[in-house]
Amino acid sequence: MTTTEVATVNETNHVAEKAPKRTREEIQERIARLQLLEHRLALADKSLRENGFSPALADFMLEGETLLWPRPTEEQVAIHEELRTNLASLSNDATITPCWSEFSAKLQKLAATEPIEDFLQWTDYLSIREHDGAYRLWHAIRKHPEWKRWEKLARRVPWGNAHPLCLVRNGDPGVVATSNVHHEMRFEGAIGERFWENLDVVFEFGGGFGNACRMFREDGFRGSHVVLDQPVVREFQRAFLRLCGISVTTNVKLIDGCSLLTERDIPALIDLLRGKRVGFLATWSLSEAPLELRAKLFPALHPCCCKYLIAAQWPSHQREPHISNERYFTQFMQESGGAEFKIENEFHDVNWRKYLFGVRRP
């Protein structure tokens, strides 16, 4: 491979001093990918004119656009391979519902056969596919005065190939990223400040593929983010966050990055968080966990929590009707020791999806 370097030229034809230098091969490869993209767009355009719009066409175009994403480096390829290897060898010893036990086993199985670099495309369990609700969230954030900030935070990153909102052409928002942005926007509307502001630690229960951590850091948070999740899902967070360039550890300690912990770390975590200013984040997660696991965390953690951002199925999760989230969270709020809570519907006309926003004022 030749190492000849070619300076990148910006639009006004001045040599951009700070632009990354690319090798001749990289530029040739990019040109080849642009030509392929052009070809795909011509096909899509023809099909649109002849057959009209179809979701398959939107998928086809988006797939084409991913051709513009950067190719993984050797280090990033190694992260993908580590994900596959780790998933194959894990035993999921978490206290989880039968439903999550089944989902996680499926994720492990798919890791053996599916394209590993598309690890957020295989199923709906971690990276949700588009749905009507996601478009409602998108339209809500579009109407907000801070729309430009939200648009940036909702943008997909090139790792894992998370599900996009296919019908939104500008900004390339992800479905989960849009939902994470909406949580933050509504929290700020209810409480009057950013969730991560004035915190030492964001403690998140059930982090999905890790996007909330990425989003807060992109928005400016530089404290510690701790995620507690089941071992299988932790592997997705580990891969995704590392691919995003965020430092991770699986030790019970606070870092400028993300600590990825599991149930067995809870006693040490409670000690670690004592005396810290903690924001508790649990969107569609604590409400999906067995009560015995929730009891290992709360009320013990309340004294250090100064903010709460929770989304919960109400009064129960459809798949776990015997567990009353309404009863659990009512008691949770009473036991918080003086935090102020607001309960709001995610959508004004849907009663079974609730936000609980809380703050402990000094």
Ligand SMILES: C[S@@+](CC[C@H](N)C(=O)[O-])C[C@H]1O[C@@H](n2cnc3c(N)ncnc32)[C@H](O)[C@@H]1O
């Ligand atoms: C529906 S996903 C929500 C992910 C993310 N919070 C979001 O809003 O996109 C539920 C999350 O909770 C985690 N979770 C569910 N039950 C759990 C348990 N018993 N212990 C630890 N994590 C659990 C899942 O692994 C997953 O990360």
